[in-house]
Amino acid sequence: MYIVFDVGNTHMCTSILRNDGFVLETFRKSTDEKTTEDEFFTFFKSMLEVNEIQIDEIKGMMVSSVVPMVTQMLKFFAKKYFNIDIFIVDMDKHLPFVFEEGNNSKGMGPDRIIDIVQALKEYPDRNLIIFDFGTATTYEVLKKNVYIGGGIFPGIRTTFNALFGRTARIPKVDYCEIDTVLGKDTVEQIQCAIFNGYIGQVKYLIEKIKEEVGEDFFVIATGGLSKIMGEKVEEINICSSRLSIRGIYTLYKMNEKINK
Incomplete structure (x- = not known):
């Protein structure tokens, strides 16, 4: 075990x-x-x-x-x-990917490393976009095994909490999946705007990545909200809630072989 x-x-x-x-x-x-x-x-x-x-x-x-x-x-x-x-897990380990010239690999978080490691194992020889929906949402973009860039923005629950923490009269609102963009009261208006705006943000980022790179990509979602985002964002090809866990094991076994 x-x-x-x-x-x-x-x-x-x-x-x-x-x-x-x-x-x-x-x-x-x-x-x-x-x-x-x-x-x-x-x-x-x-x-x-x-x-x-x-x-x-x-x-x-x-x-x-x-x-x-x-x-x-x-x-x-x-x-x-x-x-x-x-x-x-850290950047000192043997990794199955390299960084495109101009990318600063220093300080890349272990959570991002393991997502890339497992995605490359499960979907080799493909251009990949990997979204990890957590406290912060991250995305990684790879052409085959070359990391060409990524991004970080607040997770959806973090966004809800930040709005409450930085405003005097807006109430604390729980995260809620809501399809309408026309809220009928303050709480519903916050919920529908943040939830649907978040979906729109993810869709736009995927579109812009494809446009900027000029190639097609296989899009993977992981993290706590991956299932919901996969249902709402048709550009996401697959949801893999255990991508990170499997990625830690994959990296461990990869380095175990090298160090023997």
């Missing part, structure tokens, strides 16, 4: 994988920078017990994290309780 941690700004996903990389189960908890390795072990142990997994069945651990404090905690956790040096 392998344990994979995918740590985002809002949620942390812990997945149990078979030796062949098949995802058996995934648990989500809120990301908390103050969690200690000992506190996390309590959660982790209960997760193993529910799935009837023995500690000695674990062959390796790997993490993709955009929260440095949680990365450090997981390093201590893996070493203290399992005597395992955890595999950490």
Whole structure:
């Protein structure tokens, strides 16, 4: 068995994988920078017990994290309780893609790296646009295995929260899927404008990427809102909610072979 941690700004996903990389189960908890390795072990142990997994069945651990404090905690956790040096996704690892001249690869987040790694494995020899809908929404654009650029903008829930936080009289409004663009009251007007505006933004970006590059692309969506966006944005070819988890494992195995 392998344990994979995918740590985002809002949620942390812990997945149990078979030796062949098949995802058996995934648990989500809120990301908390103050969690200690000992506190996390309590959660982790209960997760193993529910799935009837023995500690000695674990062959390796790997993490993709955009929260440095949680990365450090997981390093201590893996070493203290399992005597395992955890595999950490970063730009120092061997990667299956290169950057087009003019792109600055420094600081590319591990969440973006693993999306690209898995997309290239599943859809080789294709031009790709990869959207990851999370706290922030990112998109990566590749011509075959060459990274030519991308973008970052606020996630849809982040947009809702920002509007409430920066205005005095607008109420806090929950995210809602709403088809009409003509809201009948303040709450509905916020919901319909942000939701439908977000869909329009994604559609426009895909259109402009294709126009700017002058080629066709296969469009992949992942992340929390990928299913909804896939239903609303016909330009998205496929939704893959576990792209990131599989990408961590793929990168781990790729580097394991090289380092042997």
